[in-house]
């Protein structure tokens with residue numbers, strides 16, 4: 001089991017989720033975060049820190065979001081770890097200016 005970030009994260013950038021993760025398993029892509037399934041210890045701490053409710057336990061994912069399990073695995077290998085939230089806690093910061101590479 002692992003936790004999974006889904007499409008509700010796109011453009012969020014609150015990133016408060018990052019600060020509560022004890023194993024730094026969030027990775028930052030151009031327009032959303034991803035969780036490394038090899039590192040996530042299933043502690044559930046990040047779920048309540050995510051205002052858009054983008055984070056799910058993989059076993060609880062609705063069927064139309066199953067693809068995010070594979071996407072998180074792939075993208076967390078591609079993009080770097082984000083160690084700290086950005087900006088003032090609880091307030092969104094500007095989304096990255098990089099072009100989107102969101103897989104469909």
Ligand code: SF4
Pocket residue numbers: 005008009010012013014015016017018032033049050051052053054055
């Ligand atoms: S709080 Fe949720 S939606 Fe925002 S960056 Fe973290 S995982 Fe993504």
Ligand code: SF4
Pocket residue numbers: 003020021022023024025026035039040041042043044045046047
């Ligand atoms: S469930 Fe725990 S270990 Fe997994 S991403 Fe969330 S805070 Fe990190």
